Amino acid sequence: MDLIELANATDMTLVGGKATGLAALIAAGEKVPAGFVITTRAYQRDELPEAQILHWWATHCGGQPVAVRSSATAEDLDDASFAGLQDTTLGVREPDELLEAIRSCWSSLTSERASAYRERMRPGTPPPMMAVVVQQMVDASVAGVLFTADPLTGLRSRQVVDAVAGLGDAVVQGTVEADHATLDDGQVPQPIGCLRTAHLEELQRAGRRIEAALGSEQDIEFAFDHEGTLWLLQSRAITTLYPLPATDDGQLHVYLEVGHMQGLRNPVTPMGAELLSRAVTAMGGAFSDVLERMMVFAGGRMYLDMTFMFRSDRMRQNLPQLFEIYGSDPRVAEQLMEHPELQARRAPLRARLRAVPLILRLVALAPSTLTGVIRALLQPEWGRRRAFQAPILSDAPHGESLEDVLNAAEQAQDLVMRRGMWQMLPALYGGLAAAALAEFLLRGIAEPGEMDLTKGGMPHNPTTGMDLQLWQLAQRVRAHEDLFADREPEDLASQWRQGALPAIGLEDFLARFGHRCAQEVDAGIARWREDPAPVFAAITGYLQLQDLTQAPDARFARAAAVAESTIDELERRARAQGRTLRGAAAKWLLRRSRRLAGLREWPKFAWVQSIEQGRNYLLELGERLVQRDVLEATEDIFYLELDQARRAVAGESQMEAVASARASYEREMRRVRVPAVLLSDGSTPESTPEMNGATIRGRAAAPGRVTGPARVVTDPRTARVLPGEILVAPTTDPGWTPLFMTAAGLVSETGSPMAHGPTVAREYGIPAVIGITDATHRIATGDMLSIDGTHGTVEILDSSPVGDGA
Template sequence: MASGSTEQGSAGPDLVVDLGNMASASLATVGGKALNLGRLVTAGFPVPPGFCLTTAAYRMAAPTDLDAIAARLDGAGIDGTGARSVEEAERPDGGRGLANDDRDSLARQARDVILAGPVPPDVDAAIREAYAAMGSGPVAVRSSATAEDLPFASFAGQQDSFMDVDGADAVVEAVRRCWASLWTDRAVAYRTTNGISHREVGLAVVIQRMVDAATAGVLFTANPVTGTRTQTVIDASAGPGQAVVSGAVNPDHFVVETASGRILQQPKDTRPSLADAQLRELTSLGDDAQRLFGAPQDVEWVIDGGGKAWLTQSRPVTTLYPLPEEDPFTGQAGTDGAAAGTDTRVYLCGTLMQGLTRPLTPMGLHVLALMRGNNNGPWKTLNPGLRMYVDLTPILRNKSGREVLARMLPLADGRSAAILPGLLEDPRFSVARPPRKKSGRKGGTAPARKQPNGAEGTQGLGVFLGIIPGMVRALLWPDRELRRAWRYQDRLASRLALPLPATAASRLQHTEDILATSVNRLIQASLPAPAMGYLMLAAARRLLRGIAEPRELEAVLRGLPHNVTTIMDLELWHLAVSLGGDPEARRAFTELNPGELAGRYRSGTLPAPAQSGLEAFLSKYGHRAVAEIDLGMPRWSEEPDHILGMVSNYLRVEDPEQAPDRQFARAAGHAEARISELVERAGTKSRLRGRLVALCLRRTRQLAGLRELPKFCIVLVLAEMHRQLAEVGAELVKNGTIGDAGDVFFLDFDELRVGLRGADLKGIVTRRRRLYDVELRRRRIPRLLLSDGTDVEAAMMAAAAALPQQAAADRLTGTPASAGTATGKVRVIMDPVGARLEPGEILVAPSTDPGWTPLFMTAGALVMEMGGVVSHGAVVAREYGIPAVVGVADATTRLHDGQSITVDGAAGTVTW
């Protein structure tokens, strides 16, 4: 960024390039805006004539002081240390550790030095000469940054543009102001958030002939609200388009079906600013631009007084959720044509069902696919946005499948269930009759029956048959089956060990062997008891028909014994209680943040009771993690910050009645009282029914708490695989194959084998990490996604918003998940790592998984954006006896920290 240099020592071709002569131009030379305009001109699109002042001019004009300022911004990074952790990236503030005031002050200094410095004579002359060659007159002077219009970040509106600039002096000054706008507060913050170096960015300037606009606006070649790729959305207003872009006017809004040109939505009761023919012409131009660039486009356009349409800008739309058919690692679309509207399919986000809003690492997705048999079974999955989606289309097109889905989906996710009726009515997903089979008689031949693949046809049946004996044992001898399940956990841990010494190749092979041999065994060993427990609950529900409402049985599941996650949480609470009695330990946990505590733990310098207590806890539970089904996530034994933060939270509990162990005991007592009541009510019908209800509910209490054990064991397997792969990663770092041991989680097994043979995998890892970082910042995840990109819930909400209605300003509604009422202050938590929840505060979260459960111990109530009555957060809330409402749309944005609300877990409402 040093000043005073020229490229090739001349001011001619290096400084100015005509928009029609940019075939050999690069992003680094002309920036994103100019590069795209040049491609449009070359392809024959109507673009106002003009030229680009290249980044060479900016670098000549940039004062030397700018280098030091940019270096300070880069060195500080986002967190003030140059680092940016995943947890920080997920914080609502984007993980900005560098104070906003400090960063803005540096940005202001950068602007000041540019505005104060002279425009180099060669640059000044080049601008004036090119402007004169255009015939002078009004022009648009627009910034074109090298970090702009990128596939992952559009930088829309981050730099300045100036319209109707007339005269050479005014053009030169507008260019200087464009250069300065590279350092606006918003541009610096945007680059920081997207991990783009301030030292490497440059700015070119586009100078174009102004078009005398009769009508202007913006079009999107995909619906930016719903994600639908088959629709074009156009906003238009009389006069220049800048008014539409800046939001200075309320534009006419049009939605057009791209392929047919059919107008789906347009202004009512007013004369629209665009005729039907103009809408179709703009739609066609936008579609052609999308084909040229290979991705949905955000296009600015102008129609002049003579009716001619001009394109003044085209940039990628970066906010759309990826298409299901896209390769999650490259972003390239598949070839089956689903996005074009043929054979539209429906996908349900399975990772949201697991309580995960964040993406999974590539290795995590790879392992989950292997666990499922690589789509050899009846459930096809895809991974758009690095999240796992299940293809529901065959179920929707099957009459029996529809009935099952209508019964089961409300239990898993209330919000998905609410939009299911609309899908059932959609003719694209109507019930399809199976093809008639020819009998083979009278000369006909029956088609050959497809022989099931071994894994596909027998594995599922084998696993099911394998758990039946255990279920019978659990029914007849529950205590014996409990002991058998706990013993298996210990045997599994010893079986996972790898004899040492071990090479990187043997570690990789051991990792694959673990996966191949452990999962089915652990399911057969750990699933029978909880399966029988919930089967007995279902039997009790049938026996109590007409005697008790189904919701009354929820209390039976409170305070369940034998739940390994609950046991873990209570052990962590008891650890906190013991540390609270040690003055030195209490001081450390109240004065230091989780990161500082973790550093002292790793160095062995925590107070002795804390050091030994935490070591004992992690020896049992260190294999767990937040988002623990993702093999790529660090385990608590590696990064104990989360657990240390929970201990700090527990030390703030001062009211004995809010102590988690007392709350859990009260919940268990309430459950026992409810069982006695239900047995008595059933006994009034007949003594036998009363005894049967008692048996069913007692078995439910004895066995259902083991529901967490299968996952606990699976996570044991994943943690050992994680540990072995980290060792493989360390070896690959030594070989120069990858840059960091954690890079192994952005590869798959086959790629790691290639890496062990010496291949350089850094490029693959870099691309995948960038995609992963982009997805970490994504806040809205479609729960139901069509293959044309439509977010079904967003589409239905948009349709409902267009109808006249009166929204409740002081109420949110969702799915009742755990009965009870609680009033308290809101604490919105997007990620549990390092989170602080005061006793009695209302936990408001997008979703939860087992890594969140220590927070439940002090929460007054739970509000989740995702989930249904059987989702993890709902189940745990019932077990802990706290009110919960789940499936509450936009809860994390509508509610704010410190706000006083009342959660009614029976009515499913949140009021204030």
């Protein structure tokens, strides 16, 4: 079939994206100029059916002037628009001109700009095919583009119009100054330029109507003829809007992105998100319903719904500080506190009654928790032993049925979250409380950054222990350096699996730490035990370190020595100021803190073991579902939610659901900017980063000052940081920390001083600055940086043309 009437153009593989969009408009009852499609079959044969085309032109378009538009199979899609990258020819009047315009569309598919865009947006996908749409031209009095959501702010309640008198191609191409109007829901639009009130009201209605019919916000090309009739020339999804959580109460909600606190900057797999939500609510006990309401996922990222705090007289005053703790800009909280829809209001009686059991739960927990904290401070060894003996993995055997395996995967995290965490936390709280109380006692005595120095080289931290053991592996590799040098991590991992590498102790390392990886709280991510390429990347990076005075174990020991000497100096200074008792108490508290606070990383270290256990169950389930032809690949199980997995277990194919979820996941993986704060109306409030010339102000996270070249890393799995380089990253979690071993400093876009990355940076004694918006885009690999982790500043001393990251 070489030609199809536009109304019947519903097969994407045959007619491409633009044609299917137009057919959908026709099916929805909208007015679309008559036309037809030259299908991809003709393109595949690379031969124009000239006689048929001219016949259809006469029959379907009356031989009138037509527009010839590309309609590739990778065009006008939900995740990539290809706007303007393939050819359109307007006002075609002659037969030869028509045939040449079609050939031009065909050739534009493989143009340099279209190929480059396609590789960026859909890397590695098969080459698309080209269909061509031929439509009657509209004799336009006014034409342009309508967005059914504001593409700049993300506001869903506002439509935006750009239009000119006559044909609208100049608006699309950006070659003229168009008349611009905003259409806010519920407001009567005002005329502007060529756009009369009648035009705007018709567009306002049409936009909402089309959005509802097609199921998403739309980018629509339109034209009004001289009789005032609205014609639709194209409609495609707006590909840049950030997805919103579902709400049904009609109120404005505020969502704070918090996934970066656990190293989640990339989207979480659907199964990973569901298991993560279940684990967090399981830990909450009586608070689980509150956590369940607060925790939402948007675009695969984890957010907290902070709306109830904005509506509370008592809580709202703490919001700027809370935003800062969670790595967001407190100025955004202050701006939102002025929003008329986010003012304090009295909670309904039902909500206040719902809080009663939570209060009772807090009262019941307080004595035992406080007792545990006090005993841990008095007996640190008891506190550590109790934390290390907390239950983590269930040893109860699961049944052999698919239902049993799925249930085991779903419940794998329950034991550690419901019981283990509560056994681990008192010792950790004791260490943190001791440090906080010591800081209070040393006010006016300690200089800026000195309290952070007391946290360097903290013992009993499983993450630093992991990194130091990795350094020991690197030392064993030096005896076989010729086998490891200049080899890609994936190649080394493959050689190791085949037993082609010498023994360096990697098996022992993976036995203890193989459950870890970057973004490790997502069960959908492969563990180091499955893919040790990141471990080899770290090892080969360590081999670049020749100055053993900068070796990780030496740096860690120096940080510990500095911490101890700083504690002694603070006590001496307090005594010199006549505050002997205060200094002695602070010294005791800081020493107790050092014996406990390293446990800060232990709960997550333990939790991730249960995540791996659940992942292994899911891999077993996925493999068995593949054998039953319900899934195509074992890993597909992670692109299902639990209800879908149950349907798969019942024998219902989930291949279509997996394909849709994978497409959404891959689209979000390509997203460059993730809003730190998201409103339910789609807007993403931000504040401008403070800058002074080439100096960017972020947040102090680990004290010290260092100068060195930047190494921008967006994926830690196969990255290397050379000795002396400053790691610039979007976020960090324990899976990133092997890179810290050679890094001279750390700059990250997100984070809190309490998050894993800054904590480990302090323990290694490397300066860290966090909260630098778009750092991985504003800084390039090779830029010479000077970072001040005490005052939270990054200065770009010299920009380098070397590249833009790793």
